[in-house]
Amino acid sequence: MLGLGYIGRKLFGTPNDRKVKRTRPLVAQINALEPEFEKLSDEGIIAKTRELQKRAQSGEDLDALLPEAFANCREAARRALGLRAFDVQLVGGIFLHQGNISEMKTGEGKTLVATFPAYLNALAGKGVHVVTVNDYLAKRDAEWMGKVYAQLGLTTGVVYPFQGDAEKRAAYAADITYATNNELGFDYLRDNMKASVAEMYQRDHFYAIVDEVDSILIDEARTPLIISGPSQDRSELYMTLDAYIPLLEPEHYTLDEKFRRVTYTEEGNEFLEVKLQESGLLPEGQSLYDPESTTIVHHVTQALAAHKLFHKDQNYVVANDEVILIDEFTGRMMKGRRLSDGLHQAIEAKERVTIQPENVTLASVTFQNYFRLYNKLGGMTGTAVTEAEEFGDIYGLGVVEVPTNRPVARVDEHDRVYRTAKEKYAAVIEAIKFAQTKGQPTLVGTTSIEKSEMLSEMLKAEGIAHNVLNARQHEKEAMIVAEAGRLGAVTIATNMAGRGTDIQLGGNVEMQVLAELAANPEANPDEVRARLEAEHATEKEKVIEAGGLFVLATERHESRRIDNQLRGRSGRQGDPGRSLFFLSLEDDLMRIFGSDRLEGVLSKLGMKEGEAIIHPWVNKSLERAQAKVEGRNFDMRKQLLKFDDVMNDQRKAIFSQRREIMETDEIGEIARDMRLQVIDDVIDDFAPPKSYADQWDVEGMRDAFLEQLNMELPIAKWAEEEGVDQEVLAERVTEAVDAYMEEKAQAFGGDTMRLIEKQVLLQTIDAKWREHLVTLEHLRSVVGFRGYAQRDPLSEYKTEAFQLFETMLDSLRFEVTKRLGQIRPMTEEEQAAALAQQGVTAAEAPADAAPSEEAAAAAEAAPVATAAAGFDETNPATWGDPARNDPCPCGSGEKFKHCHGRLA
Missing domain, CATH: 3.40.50.300 (P-loop containing nucleotide triphosphate hydrolases)
Incomplete structure (x- = not known):
């Protein structure tokens, strides 16, 4: 007997069939326009683009422009490439424009399909990103489909690793930009580490079409993108620990292949304690269970994972004295990508190649949260239906199966x-x-x-x-x-x-x-x-x-x-x-x-x-097993995203604050607001609300203001006056510090002072955000244990991450206020000494030479530091070859590794 579902599908069609059917009137409109567009000259096609751009940018809805835009694009592709799009390719393009995933079988021409929605959305003038899985495809598709866009009068750009600044900026400024998912994500992070808006690459996140969308948004979504900087070298530790792993017996550890986990047993811990104490890595009398042993436990666990979970020529290859990871989904080598938390170093020790220093996170983002920045997203692949639930839940993307041009x-x-x-x-x-x-x-x-x-x-x-x-x-x-x-x-x-x-x-x-x-x-x-x-x-x-x-x-x-x-x-x-x-x-x-x-x-x-x-039953049994694994992986990615969403809210707040600072000319107001908050906090600490003047810690308050504002204030004298409460005290401190900062602004000049305030704010935000990321990583690694106490790790993480963020903001305000309080113009003697260091006499110096922004911002107690002769901010070739711990040649007074060496 036939089921009701089967009968219903026969009578009314599947939901997918109905979606495809709804596109038929649009396809008919496009086809009806074809003869009219065939008559246009090449100049006529470009003129049509200009007309459509004008209408789109005047507020006309893109949906209303779709038939004309698709007809123009089809004709341009026919002339440029000799390819006339099939009706099913137009259907795929319509679904992409509507913010869906078009599942199209291999060989159905997805590369051409993307040109239709890309062209239509580019008319809005906000830029369209076409995302591919590797650099070869990005370059190939940009060159190949660029002929179509050129025929239409639009510009095409391609973004790839190690690209020159000017070329990359031009690529992002193009109407349609081809790039890999990795490069887009990294450029987003790099943009939010820049010192000015003019240096940023990306424009609006308006619309993106993701090719091989399942590979990018699902397979690679488990690993966040991280920009990191090197930390201390611990090669000897990795080599020492690696020597112990081959000595382990099977009873020393448990291996769970299903969940890719490996842990030490009690016997394993006892064995390691003896070995670590013999080598001096674990102090006598200290156990691996003691809190002080957290770091060493982490590293011995990573050494075990390197041996038991990661296999040569399967998870990585060894080439040119380095361990190169292999993407398990595409089988490609991922040069430059490294495992975090010391795991990559543990594999390097296992393979006896040069151990690279561990890294600290400077900025990170998951693909889920990067691609959710876009106002609209579309995707193409040959296989998406099995993951339709995840696409819907995480990205709000529908999945539509587009019929093949010919039956399979x-x-x-x-x-x-x-x-x-x-x-x-x-x-x-x-x-x-x-x-x-x-x-x-x-x-x-x-x-x-x-x-x-x-x-x-x-x-x-x-x-x-x-x-x-x-x-x-x-x-x-x-x-x-x-x-x-x-x-x-x-x-x-x-x-x-x-x-x-x-x-x-x-x-x-x-x-x-x-x-x-x-x-x-x-x-x-x-x-x-x-x-x-x-x-x-x-x-x-x-x-x-x-x-x-x-x-x-x-x-x-x-x-x-x-x-x-x-x-x-x-x-x-x-x-x-x-x-x-x-x-x-x-x-x-x-x-x-x-x-x-x-x-x-x-x-x-x-x-x-x-x-x-x-037997068919075997196939069904296997597919059920695969569905279970996919479900488990989906749960893992969903959990990762829930944790990352907490950080993402904070990331957005910090990045938007940075952008506001870079764009505003009223930077002094932001610095002043921070200063007022610091004044209120100091007064609250040393003169609590509803307390009397004789209960205040006057000496403590005076010292705190001296440290924070670099000002000696008559707090004791004010406190003895009649009628002075906390509010009056705050007003007097504010008046004094405003006058002090105004004097500085006049000494430096208004423009220079704004530049100094902007640089101090941005540098401090970046430093505090980096520290905060490390703290969140540590919190994330231990919060899972709260589950043993019947507490939800995610709720605990949200609460503590919010408290840490509040603490970071407080610390940020204090740090900015302190640094701005300490800056002062260089004296004539210091300027002469600085010029002498560069081999220039005061007489030879240009009359209008002003002290560099960094030199002007030097703290009173700090030694005078100036840029090296010939130093050019934009040209690393002029920086010389400083060691990581040498002073930075820019003259900031910081170590090279903490200044320009961090970005190099």
Whole structure:
């Protein structure tokens, strides 16, 4: 009997079908406009853009402009690239503009789809960001789709690491900017460490289109972006602790692979105590359970995690004397990314490479909170439906499946489950051999570099020619992927997410043309293309006869999306294809998540060696296991976000305060408000409310004002006067300090004083925020233990984080007031000494030479410090080569590592 749900779907369609149906009138409007736009000249297309920009910036709703904008963009793409967008691509673009995720199968042309909503939203003049997963795709898409935007009269920019300041600023100022998620997040953090608005890169966070949205907003969301600076070197500690780990016995620790946790047992702690006391790292009589042992316990735990949870060629590779992390979702090397809390150093000690110093956090943000800054967000991927709940909960994004242009003709076979890995790999080799005899191209998916290289060795032993695509072959990836659809080709891939290059049956003609012209620059491009296109057509026919691309997966990933991404490489644009997963009970997913029952079933069936179980129930059982893992990962990310939301509210408050300080000319008012608050706090401390004058701590108050304001005030005299209460006292102190600061402003000059106040405020905010981040990290690491006392760790964290923030703000006010109280202009003698230090006499100095802002702000007790000769703030080449603890060449008087060395 058919269920009511099935009957309802047949009669009314699914909710997804109804969403797609609602776009049909818009698509019909765009199609109706096509003949009119085809008649426009190239100048006419640009003129249309200018007209639409004027209307958008005059307040006309972008939804009303959509049909004309999409029709103009389609015509521009046809002229610039020879590509006319299909109706389903317009549908995908409409959903992106509406702030949804368009799930479109591989090969459906997502890169072109993004141009439609990007163009429409760029008309508002606030900038559009198109986000990709790697620098190669950002540059490629910006160059490729930039031709369409140029045809439309818009500018395109691309942001990439280690880019020059001027070029990066121009890229962000463009109408449409292509960038990776990492670079956008880091630039946001860098912007909020700048000293002036003019130095900032990013404009409004108006609209972003995220390509491979599941990879960026879900897979990478577990790891926050952190800008850090080096702290002390503790290489010897890591090496000493690392030597103890191989001595541990299995009873010394417990390993939970399911939750990726490793902890010491009581026996392990006793063993370590003896070893640590022998080495002198743990004082005699001190236990690992004592509060004083917190730091050493943290480091020995990280050393254990480095050995038991992180594996070479799976989680990281070792190259050029450094440990480089591998992105578990894309299989790419993540140069420059490091694990925090000493874990990366522990792995470096394990691998005997140079140990880099630990870092302290200067600024951090999660991808969830960065992308929630945007007024509107859209996303594209081939696999998002399985994570629709998370996209809705965290980002408020709907997920819509966009129909394919042609029906999918791929055959997805049931998984084959073998008892052992040895049997599985033997069957894999046989399946590859059989496909190759037919000339069918085979894409073999593995879950780690180690397994891809092991399989590669097995294929070599069998004499089967093949390519390997993993983190080690990152540079060649586009060519390897482009050749994967050729007759009889065998390609082993660690992961296929976000590769950005289609596997076309018979090979990719564009890549072949580029390769041949690179090898033979004298060749005629037209002749080369004609010959290769003819050869490709013949080869494609043979590949189609052989059954299209065969996707052979050697393991199930813990996420269904990653499996679907691999499977989706076959059967693009209606091509034939086939997918098949080979599994064994020794696979990580099967071993960790319920292989016991399956093993029982296989034993009862009396299976012989080399036989596989093939049944739809097995697939369903595995998908349930994967769904459980995905649910657990979602809960982890949700918990991370709840904690980060607390910090995010504080981050927004601090960053907006910084921005206000940078933008305002009334900086003196902000400094004065802080000063008044400090005066009130000091009076409250030493002359509590409702107390009498003879109860006041007059001496304590005088000393406090001397320290905070750098002023000797007659507090005792005032306190003896009739009718002087706390309010009168506050007024007199305020009058005195206002007059004192006014004298300073006149001595420096109004503009210089404003500049000094601005710099002091920004530098103090940055220093206090850095300290606060470290405190919050420590709080986060210990607050979990409150659960044992039946207290909610999140509520505890919120309460204490708020109190810490209040304390930080109080400390900030006191620090700013104190520093501004201490600054003074340099005397003539000090200026002469400063000039002499630079080798310039007073007579040679320019008549209008004013003391540098930093020199003018030097404290009275501090030694005179001036910028080095030829020092240029914007050109690190002029800074010389100071050691980290040397004075900064800018003349601030601070150590280089705390000043310009921090930003270098």
